[in-house]
Amino acid sequence: MRTLGWVLLFVLVFPLSVRAEGVQATIDKTPAYGVVKLASGVYDESLRLAKPLTLEGVGEVTIRSCHSPVVTISSHHVVLRNVTIEQCGNPSDRAAIYITGHDHTMERVHIFATERGIQLDKARRTTIVHCVIQGEKSGNGIDLWESPQNHIKHT
Numbered sequence: 001m002r003t004l005g006w007v008l009l010f011v012l013v014f015p016l017s018v019r020a021e022g023v024q025a026t027i028d029k030t031p032a033y034g035v036v037k038l039a040s041g042v043y044d045e046s047l048r049l050a051k052p053l054t055l056e057g058v059g060e061v062t063i064r065s066c067h068s069p070v071v072t073i074s075s076h077h078v079v080l081r082n083v084t085i086e087q088c089g090n091p092s093d094r095a096a097i098y099i100t101g102h103d104h105t106m107e108r109v110h111i112f113a114t115e116r117g118i119q120l121d122k123a124r125r126t127t128i129v130h131c132v133i134q135g136e137k138s139g140n141g142i143d144l145w146e147s148p149q150n151h152i153k154h155t
Contacts, residue, residue, distance in 0.1 A: 056079070
């Protein structure tokens with residue numbers, strides 16, 4: 001019984017982190033326009049950001065997946081900030097980050113892609129700033145498909 005008391009106290013004082021339930025589960029629970037902060041570490045999963053929110057790394061954060069895309073951004077007003085994206089495996093011409101929708105921001109994102117870094121597909125008014133894209137094969141770092149009014153700066 002005494003051990004159970006310590007376990008309950010520990011859980012109350014140190015709540016479960018994003019790592020315990022998975023990043024996608026945390027994203028799904030976060031309300032629109034909320035902020036998800038990821039602690040330093042490597043997260044092995046593909047993510048879908050399908051509502052307005054901010055996903056921000058605190059420290060050195062890597063999101064890695066062999067399933068492509070590693071991150072899919074849709075909807076509107078999504079912010080992806082201060083993370084490293086690692087794409088592994090053979091994605092068969094898929095981008096590491098796939099973006100649709102409008103008014104997104106990517107800031108200080110470092111991408112290691114197997115072929116294509118970012119694909120904007122009918123994406124409008126997306127800002128990509130202070131991002132680095134490295135690829136294993138020869139492919140487009142940023143691929144724009146029917147995507148007007150985007151801003152790419154300091155990459």
